[in-house]
Amino acid sequence: MVSRRAFLGALALPLFDPRGFVAAMEAFQGASATGAAPSDAARDENLWRFAQDAFTVDRAIINLNNGGVSPAPARVQDAMRRYLEYSNTAPAYVLWEVLGPQREGVRQRLARAFGCDPEEIAITRNASESLETCQLGLDLERGDEVLTSNQDYPRMLTTYEQRARRDGIVLKQISLPIPCEDPAEIVRRFEAAIGARTRLIHVCHVINITGQIVPVREIVEMARARGIPVIVxxxxxxxxxxxxxxxxxxxxxxxxLHKWLFAPHGTGFLFVRRAKIRGLWPLMAAPAVLDGDIRKFEEIGTHPAANSLAIGEALAFHEALGAERKEARLRYLRDYWAKRLRAHERVRLHTSLDPRYSCAIATVELLGIDTAAMQKHLWARHRIHTVAIKHPEFEGLRVTPSVYTTLGELDRFSDAVEKVLRDGLPG
Ligand SMILES: Cc1ncc(COP(=O)(O)O)c(C=O)c1O
Structure with missing residues (x-):
């Protein structure tokens, strides 16, 4: 529970804290001081109101697609604007001599949050850039096989497909159970698909279309024993x-970082274990002197400093929420709607609700109701934004609340779904 002091203190602040950031920081610091377990803090609506108020989201709609890209808290937007305005005062000086070097501070903060050496973190523009650096930067020969699943992100699959056309590599995709409550089965399927020419495994940590958490450590261990690198x-x-x-x-x-860290759009990072940096080519060419330097992956020409520096502010917000508390809240929000809807006979969840196998993201199918039509209906009639997923092996609405989502918004979503289950889609 929020301490009385933090709660009253936060109430007194709005005059001086129009963006609600200090209030949120104080409230979450107060919650930390009480030592409340993350699972208890996750249910404290007084506490999460401060996180909700830190965003500038449009409350005329209900955005349940926070898996695609997230809004940033006001304070993060402010930081980005500040850096952008400063950059424009004298770009050649400010960008390259003042703000550029400040990137090192962000690298250090990110490394601390991820638990690695700063010399293993490259700041990128998104996961696509980070992953394609690995996908295209590892040497492979004609006929070499890359092993992945049919639930990987389309752009990452496209990258291998292009490499197949260009370099003659072979892309092999396995099927995974949906949902999966037996992590060993996932490892077994990857292991069983390894052949004499398998040179690389590519795997999602959290699958975007179902929210399934994948046993990455076990896959890495299994692959390492066979000398096969894994891109996560x-x-x-x-x-x-x-x-x-x-x-x-x-x-x-x-x-x-524009998904779950709530950093500015167009931010990401690439982690490469130190010993592996030299063996990975960058996407854009870098001088030989940088061969063993993680910064070779940042040689992208002139680019804004504002986005990447404002990551620092997003990290401060994330740390104030607390990684465990945030995860518990996200799972609580998911359970709030999913456990209500699963009580209906015609509701099929394609996501396990076991906390070990999923968190904020879940995908739900309404048997007998076309998913794409349902997604359109929710938007047209209720201004509720979800994602229609159509995969060869399943379909459903992907529903992804975030820390700014209120329980009332999730009630409205569940009410709208139940009405369709009762009455069908309007003609
Ligand atoms: C699993 C997965 N990988 C990669 C990406 C690419 O992310 P970005 O578009 O931010 O580069 C996404 C985006 O949704 C994703 O869901």
Whole structure:
């Protein structure tokens, strides 16, 4: 529960804190001081109101697609604007001599949050850039196989498909159980698909279309024993799940920061284990002197400093919420709607609600109701934004609340779904 002092203090602040950021920081610091377990703090609506108020979201709509890209708290937007305005005072000086070097501070903060050496973190524009650096930067020969699943992100699959056309590599995709409550089965399927020419495994930490958490550490361990590198797509895991690099023990990990860290749009990072940096080519050419330097992955020409520097402010917000508390709240919000809807006979969840296998993201199918039509209906009639997922093996609405989502908004979503289950879609 929020301490009385933090609560009253926060109430007194709005005059001086129009963006609600200080109030949120104080409220969450107060919650930390009480020592409340994350699962208890997750249910404290007084506390999460401060997080809700830190955003400038449009409350005329209900945005349940926070998996795609997230809004940033007002304070993060302010920081970005500040850096942008400063950059424009004298760009050649400010960008390259003042703000550019400040990137090192962000690198250090990110490394601390991910639990690695700052010399293993490259700041990128998104998960796509981070992952494609690995996908295109590892040497592969004609006929070499890349092993992945049919639930990987389309752009990452497109990258391998292009490499197949260009370099003659072979892309092999396995099917995974949906949902999966037996992590060993996922490892088994990858292991069983390894052949004499398998040179690389590519795997999501959290699968975007179902929210399934994948046993990355076990896959890395199994592959390492066979000398096969693993690229981990962490687009949906960093700052969503509370974990550290050592929990995965992987060599390559790419993520976006505009999803779960709530950093400015167009931010991400690439982790490459130190010993592996030299063996990975950058996407854009870098001088030989940088061969063993993580900064070779940042040689992208002139680019804004504002986005990447404002990551610092997003990290401060994330740290104030607390990684464990945030994960618990996200799971609580998911359970709030999913446990209500699963009581209906015609509701099929494609996501396990076991906390070990999922968090904020869940995908729900309404049997007998076309998913795309349902998604359109929710938007047209209720201004509720969800994502229609159509995969060869399943379909459903992907529903992703975030820390700014209120229980009332989730009630409105569930009411709208129940009405359709009762009455069908309007003609
Ligand atoms: C699993 C996964 N990988 C990679 C990406 C690419 O992220 P971005 O578009 O931020 O580069 C996404 C985006 O949704 C994703 O869900």
């Amino acid at each position: 797509d962490g687009a949906h895991s960093f700052a969503h799940l509370a974990f550290a690099a050592s929990d995965l023990d992987c060599d390559y990990f790419g993520t976006s």
